């Protein structure tokens with residue numbers, strides 16, 4: 562076992578996702594069974610007491626890998642020496658809202674947090690933004706951290722990716738482990754483009770296993786893209802356990818590597834690949850090698866897929882322009 566703990570900061574630690582996330586990080590599900598972790602919880606002052614309750618429960622689990630829990634209401638203190646930063650703390654949407662409607666309420670959180678990461682984070686810092694609208698919030702945070710490579714700021718597309726795997730597995734009547742290489746392009750929003758063109762089901766191309774273009778276009782794509790709203794409608798609150806699980810999957814693959822032969826979906830800064838304007842944080846098919854995300858290159862993109870990607874990327878451009886207007890980047 563390694564002896565130096567990895568410092569993991571979780572913002573919004575007293576919230577719903579925080580409650581589903583912290584115990585799994587402390588159990589070793591995120592960084593592996595040999596890596597001790599030191600948790601730093603960031604909350605707003607009014608929620609510090611609730612975070613203290615969560616920290617008491619973490620103690621009571623007696624996790625062998627948990628080397629300490631500290632609670633902060635200052636971003637600078639919480640991100641000092643951080644290796645993995647999970648930016649969850651932000652308002653969730655309610656029924657009838659789109660995630661983009663949260664920009665005005667949440668955008669202001671991510672500039673100061675990006676600046677604090679720039680100031681104090683460890684040189685290997687990896688950042689995952691979960692708080693919505695995640696892609697544009699990640700853009701805001703990255704733009705306040707000029708000394709940190711932009712590729713270290715990622716946005717969570719993994720929940721959409723996992724939703725797509727589950728829908729395909731159910732349709733094909735196979736276990737979810739038999740499905741791979743789905744891509745969620747663009748924005749984590751209702752305009753995302755879930756793409757099965759290169760997906761594999763049980764070793765065979767997904768389009769020929771499913772063999773039903775109408776189901777893909779009229780059922781699969783909207784089910785995945787609108788799943789967050791369906792959960793809010795059913796639960797009366799936004800996805801929490803599945804979001805926490807996706808965050809664990811994202812960071813685990815980033816640090817430990819994606820399984821050989823398969824990729825996942827990551828909100829990563831664009832280098833211009835697949836026509837996505839440079840600098841936007843967009844969903845791409847990605848593999849992780851040696852602890853770095855790389856966009857999978859050379860995939861064929863049909864005309865209709867490109868149209869779907871363009872719509873979603875257009876929304877990212879609008880969000881970027883809106884936060885520019887608000888002076889957030």
Ligand SMILES: NC(=O)C1=CN([C@@H]2O[C@H](COP(=O)(O)OP(=O)(O)OC[C@H]3O[C@@H](n4cnc5c(N)ncnc54)[C@H](O)[C@@H]3O)[C@@H](O)[C@H]2O)C=CC1
Pocket residue numbers: 572573574575576577578579603604605608649650651652653654670690691692693695717718720721749799800801804
């Ligand atoms: N990217 C994704 O796939 C998903 C994103 N989300 C988003 O994650 C965010 C959190 O969701 P929940 O945990 O359900 O919400 P919640 O309302 O239960 O918890 C949010 C927590 O963040 C804290 N917070 C607010 N401002 C903060 C700040 N400046 N610094 C630190 N903490 C702060 C609040 O005090 C609260 O405890 C929401 O924006 C939600 O929309 C939710 C599900 C999936």
Ligand SMILES: O=C([O-])CC(=O)C(=O)O
Pocket residue numbers: 653654660693720788789790792799800
């Ligand atoms: O839909 C929401 O507002 C929460 C979220 O991002 C998701 O479940 O994908």
